[in-house]
Amino acid sequence: MTRELTIGFLPLVDACLPILAHEHGFAEEAGVSLRLVKDMSWATVLDRLLYGHSDAAHLVAPLAIATTLGRGRPAQPLAVPFVLGLNGNAITLRTQIARQVRPEGHMGEPVQVGAALRRVVQERLAAGSPLRFGVVHRYSSHNYMLRYWLAACGIQPDRDVEIATVAPPFCADALAQGEVDGICVGEPWNSVAVEQGVGEIVLSSAQIWRRGVEKVLALREAVLDERREAVLGLIRALCRAGAHFVDPANWEQNAAILARPQYLDGSAELIRRAISDRLLISRGGALIHYPDFMFQYREAANFPWVSQAEWLYTQMVRWDGMAFDPADAAKAARVFRPDIYRAALLGTDEPLPGASSKVEGSLAARTVVGTQQGAMMLEANSFFDGKVFDPNHIEGYLSSLP
Amino acid sequence: MRIAIIDESAARASIIQEGLATLEDCELFVITDRRGLLARVAEFDPDIVLMDLGNPSRDVLEEYFVVSRALQRPIAMFVDESDDEAIVASVDAGVSSYVVDGLAPNRIRPILDLAVTRFNAFSRLQRDLADAKGKLAERDTIDSAKRILMDTRGFPEPKAYAEMRKAAMNQGKRIVEIAEAIVTAHNLMGGA
Numbered sequence: 001m002t003r004e005l006t007i008g009f010l011p012l013v014d015a016c017l018p019i020l021a022h023e024h025g026f027a028e029e030a031g032v033s034l035r036l037v038k039d040m041s042w043a044t045v046l047d048r049l050l051y052g053h054s055d056a057a058h059l060v061a062p063l064a065i066a067t068t069l070g071r072g073r074p075a076q077p078l079a080v081p082f083v084l085g086l087n088g089n090a091i092t093l094r095t096q097i098a099r100q101v102r103p104e105g106h107m108g109e110p111v112q113v114g115a116a117l118r119r120v121v122q123e124r125l126a127a128g129s130p131l132r133f134g135v136v137h138r139y140s141s142h143n144y145m146l147r148y149w150l151a152a153c154g155i156q157p158d159r160d161v162e163i164a165t166v167a168p169p170f171c172a173d174a175l176a177q178g179e180v181d182g183i184c185v186g187e188p189w190n191s192v193a194v195e196q197g198v199g200e201i202v203l204s205s206a207q208i209w210r211r212g213v214e215k216v217l218a219l220r221e222a223v224l225d226e227r228r229e230a231v232l233g234l235i236r237a238l239c240r241a242g243a244h245f246v247d248p249a250n251w252e253q254n255a256a257i258l259a260r261p262q263y264l265d266g267s268a269e270l271i272r273r274a275i276s277d278r279l280l281i282s283r284g285g286a287l288i289h290y291p292d293f294m295f296q297y298r299e300a301a302n303f304p305w306v307s308q309a310e311w312l313y314t315q316m317v318r319w320d321g322m323a324f325d326p327a328d329a330a331k332a333a334r335v336f337r338p339d340i341y342r343a344a345l346l347g348t349d350e351p352l353p354g355a356s357s358k359v360e361g362s363l364a365a366r367t368v369v370g371t372q373q374g375a376m377m378l379e380a381n382s383f384f385d386g387k388v389f390d391p392n393h394i395e396g397y398l399s400s401l402p
Numbered sequence: 403m404r405i406a407i408i409d410e411s412a413a414r415a416s417i418i419q420e421g422l423a424t425l426e427d428c429e430l431f432v433i434t435d436r437r438g439l440l441a442r443v444a445e446f447d448p449d450i451v452l453m454d455l456g457n458p459s460r461d462v463l464e465e466y467f468v469v470s471r472a473l474q475r476p477i478a479m480f481v482d483e484s485d486d487e488a489i490v491a492s493v494d495a496g497v498s499s500y501v502v503d504g505l506a507p508n509r510i511r512p513i514l515d516l517a518v519t520r521f522n523a524f525s526r527l528q529r530d531l532a533d534a535k536g537k538l539a540e541r542d543t544i545d546s547a548k549r550i551l552m553d554t555r556g557f558p559e560p561k562a563y564a565e566m567r568k569a570a571m572n573q574g575k576r577i578v579e580i581a582e583a584i585v586t587a588h589n590l591m592g593g594a
Binding site for chain 2: 039040041042043044047048051052053072136137138164165166167169170177
């Protein structure tokens with residue numbers, strides 16, 4: 001029997017797994033028929049999810065936690081049984097500023113770029129026109145990664161700079177119009193700004209946190225219970241789409257599919273660059289290969305680690321100015337559902353980690369980890385400042401942050 | 403009551419404006435341009451903001467409302483849990499609404515209901531337009547097929563049409579489907 005699931009998404013490269021699961025027939029083979037609904041804002045993707053227009057959604061990870069905790073609107077418990085990808089965002093600055101903070105033609109290094117940027121920030125602050133950044137949503141990984149980096153470099157986000165929300169399709173325009181000096185956004189929107197000559201890429205989010213959680217597959221908790229079998233099939237299909245997506249033999253074809261009008265409606269060339277970890281950081285320059293710029297499949301990247309949800313909660317406490325609340329922390333942790341991920345993939349070839357939580361940022365080198373199924377090796381997952389997040393000591397971690 | 407209508411479709415905005423203009427004591431303000439959106443909203447200082455769900459600036463506006471709490475004028479999405487039906491209706495129609503805190507629900511409801519009605523009316527208009535366009539295209543296809551039959555079989559016009567109608571009735575199809583088949587076959591056989 002084929003079950004139908006409607007999935008909402010925003011036209012971004014990391015909406016790739018549900019799109020490819022549908023286009024390559026992986027979903028149908030797993031007994032699920034997908035209907036994909038494209039929207040232009042996270043607010044609308046979320047509205048459709050909450051009011052039943054969609055069963056599941058491609059969502060910025062912090063928004064799933066914020067919705068569950070009732071930040072900005074009545075609380076509605078969401079569940080995340082699958083992570084759609086890690087990283088894949090970049091920080092693009094107006095050309096003139098970019099050249100002041102990093103060696104020309106090269107990707108910067110977070111500590112040095114931060115130190116140089118701090119001087120620009122101080123000058124602009126003294127001149128009465130603070131530096132302005134655009135991020136795609138208040139509750140986005142973009143916002144949290146940008147703030148994490150700035151704060152660790154001695155730049156206080158809410159005092160020294162301004163951070164506003166800019167819709168991804170308008171990021172290049174906002175740079176061109178001088179509405180913002182920098183953007184933190186996913187692909188292809190950094191590349192669009194570079195191609196238009198209005199900005200240059202200085203850092204990728206993978207340099208701030210080597211394995212940072214990015215987009216997730218979110219459902220209403222009640223829908224996950226009602227549609228459990230369909231969701232399990234969907235997870236198996238998404239895993240196959242992940243394996244297909246990272247195989248260089250398929251890059252050309254997948255870029256062409258994602259570029260179609262009903263999906264990203266954009267340039268196949270720019271999409272192909274992102275999925276092959278290649279970035280044009282300045283117009284007219286050479287393509288730079290930054291390994292694991294996007295991270296969609298290896299090392300069980302899609303496993304919803306409870307510790308990732310808890311880290312996101314710490315950043316919400318930090319930047320929303322909330323007090324730490326153990327009950328909220330527990331609610332946030334429960335949003336990520338490794339139990340569902342395991343149930344879907346038990347007995348398949350996909351590796352399943354033995355633990356459901358890990359100390360984030362603790363691995364400096366390749367490490368073999370214990371598994372419930374298959375073999376698994378995790379590579380370095382450090383934060384650029386060397387900090388480590390131990391989910392057993394959330395309060396201690398919070399008080400150690402600048 | 404000050405109502406801002408934010409819609410990138412000027413046509414739809416004016417249909418909504420026309421509908422709301424019948425309300426008493428309402429001042430309307432329409433914004434169709436993305437640039438300078440927040441400044442114009444701030445200047446108008448609305449009690450209610452209506453915005454289409456397809457608008458890419460929704461996240462920008464919501465962020466602004468969060469920040470504007472500091473301005474003693476809290477605005478939130480209209481998500482009164484006791485009134486789920488109204489929200490579902492507006493999401494279905496494709497409109498989102500934001501309301502100044504403390505505004506009485508009985509003042510909001512008629513405005514929302516009207517907005518939903520007008521949004522639905524606009525969708526209906528668009529559907530009708532698409533239908534009309536489709537019908538025109540169908541008539542073109544039938545005309546082409548008729549001309550092919552007249553040229554290749556030497557039928558006079560009424561007979562060409564009657565032949566197609568007969569084939570449609572015999573095969574249980576619509577005339578336009580028969581006409582499409584004739585045009586396709588003719589093209590495949592090298593006709594232009």
